[in-house]
Amino acid sequence: xxxxxxxxxxxxxxxxxxxxxxxxxxxxxxxxxxxxxxxxxxxxxxxxxxxxxxxxxxxxxxxxxxxxxxxxxxxxxxxxxxxxxxxxxxxxxxxxxxxxxxxxxxxxxxxxxxxxxxxxxxxxxxxxxxxxxxxxxxxxxxxxxxxxxxxxxxxxxxxxxxxxxxxxxxxxxxxxxxxxxxxxxxxxxxxxxxxxxxxxxxxxxxxxxxxxxxxxxxxxxxxxxxxxxxxxxxxxxxxxxxxxxxxxxxxxxxxxxxxxxxxxxxxxxxxxxxxxxxxxxxxxxxxxxxxxxxxxxxxxxxxxxxxxxxxxxxxxxxxxxxxxxxxxxxxxxxxxxxxxxxxxxxxxxxxxxxxxxxxxxxxxxxxxxxxxxxxxxxxxxxxxxxxxxxxxxxxxxxxxxxxxxxxxxxxxxx
Amino acid sequence: xxxxxxxxxxxxxxxxxxxxxxxxxxxxxxxxxxxxxxxxxxxxxxxxxxxxxxxxxxxxxxxxxxxxxxxxxxxxxxxxxxxxxxxxxxxxxxxxxxxxxxxxxxxxxxxxxxxxxxxxxxxxxxxxxxxxxxxxxxxxxxxxxxxxxxxxxxxxxxxxxxxxxxxxxxxxxxxxxxxxxxxxxxxxxxxxxxxxxxxxxxxxxxxxxxxxxxxxxxxxxxxxxxxxxxxxxxxxxxxxxxxxxxxxxxxxxxxxxxxxxxxxxxxxxxxxxxxxxxxxxxxxxxxxxxxxxxxxxxxxxxxxxxxxxxxxxx
Numbered sequence: 233x234x235x236x237x238x239x240x241x242x243x244x245x246x247x248x249x250x251x252x253x254x255x256x257x258x259x260x261x262x263x264x265x266x267x268x269x270x271x272x273x274x275x276x277x278x279x280x281x282x283x284x285x286x287x288x289x290x291x292x293x294x295x296x297x298x299x300x301x302x303x304x305x306x307x308x309x310x311x312x313x314x315x316x317x318x319x320x321x322x323x324x325x326x327x328x329x330x331x332x333x334x335x336x337x338x339x340x341x342x343x344x345x346x347x348x349x350x351x352x353x354x355x356x357x358x359x360x361x362x363x364x365x366x367x368x369x370x371x372x373x374x375x376x377x378x379x380x381x382x383x384x385x386x387x388x389x390x391x392x393x394x395x396x397x398x399x400x401x402x403x404x405x406x407x408x409x410x411x412x413x414x415x416x417x418x419x420x421x422x423x424x425x426x427x428x429x430x431x432x433x434x435x436x437x438x439x440x441x442x443x444x445x446x447x448x449x450x451x452x453x454x455x456x457x458x459x460x461x462x463x464x465x466x467x468x469x470x471x472x473x474x475x476x477x478x479x480x481x482x483x484x485x486x487x488x489x490x491x492x493x494x495x496x497x498x499x500x501x502x503x504x505x506x507x508x509x510x511x512x513x514x515x516x517x518x519x520x521x522x523x524x525x526x527x528x529x530x531x532x533x534x535x536x537x538x539x540x541x542x543x544x545x546x547x548x549x550x551x552x553x554x555x556x557x558x559x560x561x562x563x564x565x566x567x568x569x570x571x572x573x574x575x576x577x578x579x580x581x582x583x584x585x586x587x588x589x590x591x592x593x594x595x596x597x598x599x600x601x602x603x604x605x606x607x608x609x610x611x612x613x614x615x616x617x618x619x620x621x622x623x624x625x626x627x628x629x630x631x632x633x634x635x636x637x638x639x640x641x642x643x644x645x646x
Numbered sequence: 647x648x649x650x651x652x653x654x655x656x657x658x659x660x661x662x663x664x665x666x667x668x669x670x671x672x673x674x675x676x677x678x679x680x681x682x683x684x685x686x687x688x689x690x691x692x693x694x695x696x697x698x699x700x701x702x703x704x705x706x707x708x709x710x711x712x713x714x715x716x717x718x719x720x721x722x723x724x725x726x727x728x729x730x731x732x733x734x735x736x737x738x739x740x741x742x743x744x745x746x747x748x749x750x751x752x753x754x755x756x757x758x759x760x761x762x763x764x765x766x767x768x769x770x771x772x773x774x775x776x777x778x779x780x781x782x783x784x785x786x787x788x789x790x791x792x793x794x795x796x797x798x799x800x801x802x803x804x805x806x807x808x809x810x811x812x813x814x815x816x817x818x819x820x821x822x823x824x825x826x827x828x829x830x831x832x833x834x835x836x837x838x839x840x841x842x843x844x845x846x847x848x849x850x851x852x853x854x855x856x857x858x859x860x861x862x863x864x865x866x867x868x869x870x871x872x873x874x875x876x877x878x879x880x881x882x883x884x885x886x887x888x889x890x891x892x893x894x895x896x897x898x899x900x901x902x903x904x905x906x907x908x909x910x911x912x913x914x915x916x917x918x919x920x921x922x923x924x925x926x927x928x929x930x931x932x933x934x935x936x937x938x939x940x941x942x943x944x945x946x947x948x949x950x951x952x953x954x955x956x957x958x959x960x
Contacts, residue, residue: 236751242735247739247780427679484797487700487729487806488753489721561675610770646703 237498268334299378329356329363367607430641439491454518455605466548467565492640536604539625546632553639659708670859683850691859692839701833728802738782749796787818875944878914886935
């Protein structure tokens with residue numbers, strides 16, 4: 233009997249073009265948009281628009297600003313150096329993400345151990361805090377890479393004053409060496425060549441556990457979008473149960489030998505199969521368009537997807553069968569899905585969220601499904617590592633199924 | 647199987663929901679090869695009774711017997727039942743054939759049997775040429791026929807119909823009646839819940855009048871009419887204008903009762919046409935402004951009116 237309900241569900245879906253679009257084409261389109269929008273949020277393509285002011289206008293300040301202008305991550309908001317007031321204005325209006333002012337009323341560049349204000353002032357907007365941090369880091373880097381004579385000169389001065397007095401001969405030799413460094417950086421700037429500086433580079437950036445091929449964040453968003461739409465389509469399909477109740481089909485079915493369980497089971501199997509196909513299509517597109525390594529992780533993918541589809545089907549059926557009207561179920565489902573997806577990480581990766589929200593995420597199927605996909609595609613872990621996420625999803629699936637079967641029994645006996 | 651064992655019986659069924667008795671000691675029986683019209687206004691308990699027969703309504707007391715078995719919790723007993731709900735209980739995006747196959751399977755047929763019976767049923771209701779059309783696109787009459795066919799694919803012993811001709815044009819309605827007569831001819835016991843008096847008069851072998859969850863009268867039409875009117879006929883008096891309080895009193899003493907239409911009064915009339923002439927003269931003498939006096943053979947309408955005290959609203 234469940235099989236025949238499955239078949240009726242399949243034929244109804246196959247003939248409802250808007251439902252197919254809703255469950256197949258829309259999630260794929262959504263995924264492609266998400267993948268390109270959020271690809272940049274990791275920061276690798278971030279460009280900060282910056283305005284410069286130079287109140288000092290010394291050779292050192294000009295060299296520093298010139299070095300920053302060569303920095304790829306910074307996009308000058310104006311070709312020329314502006315007044316401090318103008319820089320503040322541009323930041324205030326949003327025309328620049330940050331402003332950098334070389335201050336006159338501060339310690340000079342190269343000063344070490346002074347008591348005055350720092351030589352550079354970074355003007356920023358609270359909504360662009362990340363931009364300020366980035367510029368601060370880049371300014372430090374430019375200072376050490378392109379003004380090593382200034383930086384070292386300050387250090388030498390400090391040693392001479394506080395540690396051990398240098399004799400005139402040593403001072404002259406240091407002066408000559410600093411001059412040579414200065415000329416070398418000027419030459420490099422003119423030629424436009426790379427310069428890491430005379431200081432040992434402190435930091436090297438490398439990505440952790442990069443998979444053999446494919447792009448991590450795309451696999452993440454493929455999973456995130458897939459789970460979001462999995463929940464929506466499951467609810468859409470499960471609502472047919474309430475429609476069947478209103479249209480008298482349920483009355484007809486329950487008058488015969490089949491019980492409400494047959495109806496719930498048939499729909500459960502169909503929605504699980506539908507969800508599996510839906511998610512597979514999204515990952516297929518992710519593989520073809522974004523090089524996510526689906527062929528390399530078929531087994532892990534299938535395991536997580538089947539469990540996630542079953543969980544979505546179970547929960548959707550539980551929710552709709554517990555409601556008394558389609559409108560009530562639709563409203564409740566929309567709210568539940570949006571909250572679950574937000575907390576679970578379908579919209580924004582969970583590490584952006586406060587710790588307590590991250591903890592709450594473990595109560596959602598979304599988090600467990602994404603955890604499963606992360607283990608498969610990002611960390612390339614073995615199938616055995618999927619035991620926990622898949623078990624959690626199957627528990628949700630079984631719970632939902634049980635609740636739906638129980639709730640549907642109230643239609644059998646009034 | 648003996649005739650009694652094949653009967654559908656409801657015995658003293660009672661059920662209160664939220665303090666209101668939807669079934670207040672209801673009893674009736676449906677015999678094989680007979681159509682019983684369950685006649686009553688909206689809210690009388692017709693749908694509750696149908697649900698009780700399907701085993702879906704828990705009874706506080708009393709029982710339902712399908713061929714001697716309780717349909718509640720007995721899937722095999724329910725196999726003898728076919729239900730045609732008031733709504734078009736079909737999947738709109740499935741074709742006529744697919745719907746019949748699905749409903750046949752859900753009624754307990756094997757897939758081969760469901761296919762065979764669906765093909766037969768399509769021929770029976772004259773929808774062979776629309777077998778592959780989606781149900782959504784069929785006319786109202788076609789959907790009604792399909793709705794009926796979906797309830798009898800598994801050849802049930804008893805068929806329950808809940809207002810099967812609501813919103814159907816006269817031609818389609820007549821056609822449905824023909825199908826019901828045919829099913830009766832095959833020996834099916836049919837319970838037709840309706841508030842359509844004409845329908846009941848036209849095809850029912852027996853009638854049960856259900857009011858406020860209780861069967862107020864049951865029997866063949868003749869039996870009911872005889873019990874209510876004896877040999878009398880039904881007199882319908884239409885006044886030129888609504889009667890004054892005094893006139894109303896006078897009409898009452900003449901054995902007439904008001905209807906939903908203030909100017910129309912009805913009551914039994916004995917003595918044929920002579921009686922009619924005498925009564926007409928008396929009313930005129932009493933100063934009543936009579937516009938029309940009619941006489942008709944007493945029917946279910948009159949029976950219902952006499953028993954319930956109001957018209958059965960269409």
